[in-house]
Amino acid sequence: MVMKDMNNQEEMSDLIDGLKKEINSKNNEIAAYIDKIESLEQEITRLQKLVPGEPSRIRFKTEKPEDVFDPDSESAIIIKDLVKQFEEVTAVNGINLEIKKGELFGLLGPNGAGKTTTINILVGLLNPTEGSALVGGYDVKKDLNKIKEMIGVCPQEASVYKFLKGRENVELFGNLFEMDKNLLKERADKFFESSGLKEASNRKAKGYSGGMIRQLNLIIALINDPKIVFLDEPTVGMDPRARRNTWNFIGDLKKEDKTIILTTHYIEEAEALCDRVGIIDYGELIALGTPKELMEKHDAQDLEEVFMKITGRRILEGA
Amino acid sequence: MQRILALVKMELLKLIREPAILFLNLLFPAILTLVFGLAFGGIGGGDSAIFEMMAPGLFAYACIFLIMTVAMSFTEDREAGLLKRINVTPTTSSQFIGSHIITNMVIAVIQLVIVFLLSLVMGFQPNIDIFGFIMAFIFMLLLSLCSVGLGLITATISKSSGAAVGLSFIFILPQMFFGTFIEPSGVTEGIAAFLPSHYVTEAIKTIFNGGSPFAMEILMELGIIALMTIGIVILGILLFKRFGKV
Numbered sequence: 001m002v003m004k005d006m007n008n009q010e011e012m013s014d015l016i017d018g019l020k021k022e023i024n025s026k027n028n029e030i031a032a033y034i035d036k037i038e039s040l041e042q043e044i045t046r047l048q049k050l051v052p053g054e055p056s057r058i059r060f061k062t063e064k065p066e067d068v069f070d071p072d073s074e075s076a077i078i079i080k081d082l083v084k085q086f087e088e089v090t091a092v093n094g095i096n097l098e099i100k101k102g103e104l105f106g107l108l109g110p111n112g113a114g115k116t117t118t119i120n121i122l123v124g125l126l127n128p129t130e131g132s133a134l135v136g137g138y139d140v141k142k143d144l145n146k147i148k149e150m151i152g153v154c155p156q157e158a159s160v161y162k163f164l165k166g167r168e169n170v171e172l173f174g175n176l177f178e179m180d181k182n183l184l185k186e187r188a189d190k191f192f193e194s195s196g197l198k199e200a201s202n203r204k205a206k207g208y209s210g211g212m213i214r215q216l217n218l219i220i221a222l223i224n225d226p227k228i229v230f231l232d233e234p235t236v237g238m239d240p241r242a243r244r245n246t247w248n249f250i251g252d253l254k255k256e257d258k259t260i261i262l263t264t265h266y267i268e269e270a271e272a273l274c275d276r277v278g279i280i281d282y283g284e285l286i287a288l289g290t291p292k293e294l295m296e297k298h299d300a301q302d303l304e305e306v307f308m309k310i311t312g313r314r315i316l317e318g319a
Numbered sequence: 320m321q322r323i324l325a326l327v328k329m330e331l332l333k334l335i336r337e338p339a340i341l342f343l344n345l346l347f348p349a350i351l352t353l354v355f356g357l358a359f360g361g362i363g364g365g366d367s368a369i370f371e372m373m374a375p376g377l378f379a380y381a382c383i384f385l386i387m388t389v390a391m392s393f394t395e396d397r398e399a400g401l402l403k404r405i406n407v408t409p410t411t412s413s414q415f416i417g418s419h420i421i422t423n424m425v426i427a428v429i430q431l432v433i434v435f436l437l438s439l440v441m442g443f444q445p446n447i448d449i450f451g452f453i454m455a456f457i458f459m460l461l462l463s464l465c466s467v468g469l470g471l472i473t474a475t476i477s478k479s480s481g482a483a484v485g486l487s488f489i490f491i492l493p494q495m496f497f498g499t500f501i502e503p504s505g506v507t508e509g510i511a512a513f514l515p516s517h518y519v520t521e522a523i524k525t526i527f528n529g530g531s532p533f534a535m536e537i538l539m540e541l542g543i544i545a546l547m548t549i550g551i552v553i554l555g556i557l558l559f560k561r562f563g564k565v
Binding site: 123124125145148149151153155156157158159160161162163164168171172173175176177178204220224 | 321322324325326328329332333336337399400401403404405406407408409410411
C-alpha cells in the first residue's frame with residue numbers, strides 16, 4: 001500500500017515537471033510572438049512615414065516660412081502658414097508655398113481638400129484666418145485692389161450672363177478692367193478665333209453648349225491680359241476634343257510668360273500641362289514637385305498613381 | 320465710370336431680354352393701372368372720383384415692386400457665381416451697387432411715365448403744375464431708391480432667388496395694404512407711420528389735388544421719406560456687403 005502511494009507521488013511529480021516545461025516552452029513562444037508584433041509595428045510605422053497616409057501627423061513643408069516670405073523675390077505667389085477656419089472645419093491648415101513667375105502650377109487634391117479655398121484667399125474672395133500670402137508682390141490682406149488689377153480668374157462655376165451674347169459678356173468684363181475699347185475688341189477677336197467660338201460670339205450664351213460656356217468662361221478670365229491666371233477646374237464638363245483644345249489654349253498662355261495656377265480633377269491634365277504640382281489633402285500640402293519628381297519619389301507609373309498612393313487613405317475611409 | 324456704365328448697360332439689357340424681369344418691372348404696373356382704371360375709372364363706366372383717389376397709390380405700387388426685382392436680380396447673380404466673378408475684378412462695391420441704383424432709377428422713371436400716361440388715358444385728371452409734377456416725381460424716385468435698399472436687405476437674407484421672391488413680400492405687402500390707396504385707420508394708421516409708401520402716397524395725393532408742392536406738410540413728408548431712404552439704403556448696402564455678396 002505504501003509502495004503504491006509512493007509510485008503515485010512520483011507520477012504526479014513527473015506530470016507537474018512536464019507541465020512546467022510545456023508552460024515555459026509556450027511562454028517562450030509568446031515572447032517570440034510579442035517580439036514579432038513589436039517588429040511588425042515598427043515596420044508599419046516606417047512604411048507610414050514613406051507613404052504619408054495620415055496628413056494630420058505627417059506634415060509636408062516646401063521651405064521654412066522665413067525662407068519663403070521674401071517680398072523682393074522673383075515669385076509670383078508666396079504663401080506663408082496659411083490657415084482658413086470655417087467654424088469647426090479647418091479648410092486650409094498651414095500651407096507654405098512659392099510659385100515662380102511664368103510657372104504653370106497644378107493644385108491637386110480630393111474633393112473638399114482645400115484647393116478652391118486656397119485660391120479664393122489668393123484672389124481676395126476670402127480672408128485668411130491666419131498666415132499671409134503675397135500675389136504679384138502684394139499682400140492679400142492689404143493690397144487687394146492692386147492684386148485684382150493683375151489677375152484673371154476662371155471660376156469653377158460657368159459664371160457668364162446667359163442673356164448676354166458671348167461677345168457682350170467678354171466686353172462687360174473687359175470694361176470692368178477699364179480696358180481700352182480697341183484693345184478689348186482686338187483681344188476678344190483673337191480669343192474667339194482661337195477658341196473656335198467666333199461664329200457663336202454674337203449669339204446669346206443661353207444657347208451655348210456646356211463646353212462652349214466653359215470656353216467663354218476662360219476667355220473672360222483672360223481678356224484683361226492678366227499676369228497671374230487662376231483656373232479653377234476649367235475643363236470640367238468638356239468633351240475630350242474641347243478639353244484637348246483648352247489644353248492647347250492653356251499651353252499657349254504659358255508661352256506668353258503668364259503664371260498659371262490650375263486646379264483640376266483630371267490628373268492627366270496636370271501631368272500634361274504643369275511644370276510643378278502640389279497635392280493638398282485635409283487642407284495641408286502633402287506633396288510638391290514636378291510630375292516626374294513625384295513619380296520617382298513614390299515609385300509610380302504616372303501622376304494618378306502618385307495621387308492615389310498619397311491620398312489613398314482618405315479614399316478608403318470614404319468608401 | 321466705364322465700369323458703372325458697363326454694368327448699367329448689362330442690367331438694362333437684362334430688363335429687355337429677360338421676360339420675367341420685363342413683366343415685373345414694366346408690364347405688371349401697366350396692367351395694374353389698366354385693370355384699376357377699367358374697374359374704377361371713367362372709361363369703365365365707374366366713378367372716376369375713386370380712381371382719382373387711387374392713382375397716387377398706383378404710382379407707389381409700381382415703385383414698391385422694385386423690391387422684388389432687385390432682390391431677385393442680386394440673388395440670381397449670386398447663385399450663378401456672377402457676384403464672385405465681379406468681385407475678383409477691380410470693381411468696387413460702391414461702383415457695383417451704384418450701378419444697380421442708377422439702373423433701377425432709370426427703370427423707375429420708365430415705370431412712372433407708363434403708369435402716369437395710362438392713368439391719364441383711364442380718366443385720371445390731376446390738378447397739378449410743373450413744380451407739383453417735379454415734386455411728385457422726386458417723391459416717387461425716393462420711394463424707388465428706398466425699394467432698392469429693401470431689395471438689398473431681402474437679397475442679403477435670402478438663400479436663393481425663389482426665397483427672395485417670397486421674402487420680398489415682407490416689405491411689399493404692408494406697404495401695399497397700409498401705405499397706398501387703402502386709407503389707414505386705427506391700428507393700420509400706426510403701422511403706416513413706419514412705411515415709406517405711406518408718406519409718398521399722402522404727399523402726391525395732396526400735390527395731385529392741387530396742394531402746394533412747397534407746403535410745410537409736403538416738405539415734412541419729403542424730409543421723412545428722405546431720411547428713411549438714406550437709412551434703408553445705407554443699411555441695405557452695409558448688410559449686403561457684409562453678409563450677402565458671396
